[in-house]
Amino acid sequence: MAKQLAFYFEQKHCVGCKTCQIACKDKNNLAVGQLFRRVSEQEGGTYEKRGAAVIPRRVYAFWLSISCNHCVNPACVEHCPTAALQKRAADGIVHIDQERCIGCQTCIKYCPYGAPQFNPDTNKVGKCDFCRDLLAEGKEPVCVSSCPVRTLGYGTLDELREKYGALNQTKGLPNATITQPALVITPHRHAISG
């Protein structure tokens, strides 16, 4: 493979606004129920009451903004019975050939990230294709160019790792060894696995 494209997520400053999620829905014309990029909240902790005082104890919260991670070992591609799911050799983008997709949803079963989304209107599965049409025009994927806090980025996996480290898993995400996601994360302090 010539290179592997990857997303960067500066989780520590993500405000959970979901602009990326909505921009993605707009770009891809997605009905309610289908999310090619999904922003989700993780939170917990409790409070101690000391007289009138209310003291947070281990209260935590952070956001995840996750799309298809165009994995190095994509389980979806491996299990697709019609080879509709393909990993592009030039840049590692995983995409679905809509002509070949039979809507069997095997990919949905195998993807640990919930990336493939079933479309009941077409009876086929769709997912993030890295906005490859925009990439071809020299533009950024819409999620990246939309982020009001500039917490999303993209590049080759090697570049991103060099710049930001190799973390590709935090609390709330599946074990990265399953598919080796092309994802680099600067974690939120509450999201560091330990």
Place this chain on the structure above:
Amino acid sequence: FTLTSFSGETAVDEKIVRTSGSHNCGGRCLIQVHVRDGRIVRISTEDDIPDTPQKPQLRGCLRCRSYRERLYHPDRLKYPMKRVGKRGEGNFERITWDEALDTIAGHTQRIRQQYGPDGIYIQYGWGNSGRVSERVWMERLLGLQGGYLSYYGNYSTACTHMATPYTYGTTNTGNNREDWLNSKVIILLGWNPAETIHGTNTTYYLKRAKAAGAKIITIDPIYSNTAISLADQWIPIRPTTDSALLDAMAYVMITEDLHDQKFLDQYCLGFDEDHMPPGIPAGNSYRSYVLGDSEDNTPKTPAWAEAITGIPQETIIQLAREYATNRPGALIEGYGPQRHAYGEQVVRSGIALAAMTGNVGVKGGWASGSGYQARGNFVASIPAANPHKAQISVFSWPDAIVRGKGMGSELSVKGARQLNSNIKLIFNLGGNCLVTQHADNNGTAKILADENLVEFLVVSEQFLTPSAKFADILLPADNMMERDDIVTPWGWGDYVLYMNKAVDTVFECRNGYDWISDLAGRLGLKEKFTEGRTLEQWLRYLVEETAKKNPGFPSYEEFTRNGVYRWEHKEPAIAFQKQIEDPQNNPFPTPSGKIEIFSSRLWDMKNPREIPAVPKYVPAWEGPEDPLRETYPLQCIGHHYKRRVHSVFDNVDWMEEAGRQEVWVNALDAAERGLNDGELVKVYNDRGIIVLPVKVTSRIMPGVASVPQGAWWMPDAEGVDRRGSINTLTKYHPTPLAFGNPTHTNLVQITRA
């Protein structure tokens, strides 16, 4: 402007139109609309300039990115309609524009003749906040016709807008955001710009300030999205008690000698007994109040504040030391803390602390108070003059409906000794403040439904909102994507945007200028009203007038093509820099020329309990100390929600998917009540009942619940609001000085539905 892109094998023409949003949003962004065959197929944002820290792109957020779902919503109002059946039931019949305008003209003339200008009211509403919005034209027309009853203040900042000038003489107390890079500590008191957009890119500026080394502390009952993403420390506080926290911080600073006595001596009035106006008895300075040398004999110790605020005293001490010793520092107040029963106090308490720490007029500091930007950029407005001078507070219109005749200053009236009439005619143009966004939805709906009170009610809207249901004549408005306009940010950011019309107006929807010109014709004022100009000629007029005061401002053609003009300033503006650097020649614009921690004007009002002359903690009705807590044990607030601009976008499905309407309840409170995450619950008090799903969460402190503001009031046959409007629970009880809305002052109980 037009580019050709390829979709499959076929080349299709895609036009990219540059526009912006004109709802009442704190951001103003550059929105690019992709149009094919007269239909918007995609929405993007500014991308023709590189995105740099020095000049960040004006990126739209999820609200504008979801806009196709709102523009093409099947429920858009399509035709003018008149009410059939009782007012407020929501039954309408299609009529022609001619019939609608004839009816409006007839009632306007009749009511003006019968009741005079006090009987005619243009309701608050910023659903369309453009320079050429419906309300601008209506103000112009009614001004030409003899005037109307107007209002002062607004629902967002009523208390700070009123109280800040009592200390500083102005509301322009904010530095530019670029200056936060100079702050060592930034304290966000009830401010969550990541969710309530306060200026495009504000969160990004805070992120940069943090990267530059600022410690960020947020104080909020909610572990907000700003706190999650930026704060080094989050301090939960009980709603309505912020002044108690600030008083105790002052106590720590005074007793540990951490305050800037020199600054106070030179620039302030009323901090201590040595700097009081003549004739005021001893014990009335701020210092005396804080130390307990005043009438209440109560030192405002951290232990005292702990019992009120819920913040442990050691945290209060630490916070006071952080702010006092890490100079310069910015104590920035959001508007939530001033939307409560005595919201005027927190505004002036914050300023007292900013002065005590010498953070006024210096780089990296922050004067606190309302925080409107110290440097404005002039953009012209449509000339509109109201010859009638009587005003009520923005919140007081129900009083003006029920007992307007004879109502005076005791009920907010300014500009006249008293009103000569109740309100009889309301124009509600692009706003949802009749019900939903005003207090006490049930009580207000009853007032509006009574046709003997308001005799005629005109609404211009895009959807059948709860407010629109009360229309006698309901007019279908054009959408912001269907019109040209000019918009500016609330104040954060040095730019102005041109909104280019992207698509044709649908059905019989009409632009405000269009139909109000026709209305002017029916009132015999067409010539005077239009001055012979088309809307485009008015927009050219605005650009030309703007250019007169801004050398280098682009031509109309260039401005519309770019869609944006940015002012480039060399240095960030620092509020009160002149007053601090050269006080001899630059007094503060107050009666004394000083920062008035003690205000003689407030003293003269002779209401020391509710309107003290120095800022004080005044325990709120329905606050944490109200005995009513035995019946209604939870304090309920209504935080702003990313998925709406106030009540706009409430009916957009993509947004409901992104953020469900749900009441936030702490896990401990939920466990006590047997509430499970996601199930329907009933939130209620004596004023109303709402039923909605519950979010059981650790992100809100125990004892506090929150119903995100802006959900449409939707009562069922029993009067139970099934959507979850916070204002079903809020009280119509104006604050003492500003007559503002006390939105976050509510006690409730919550049970399973």
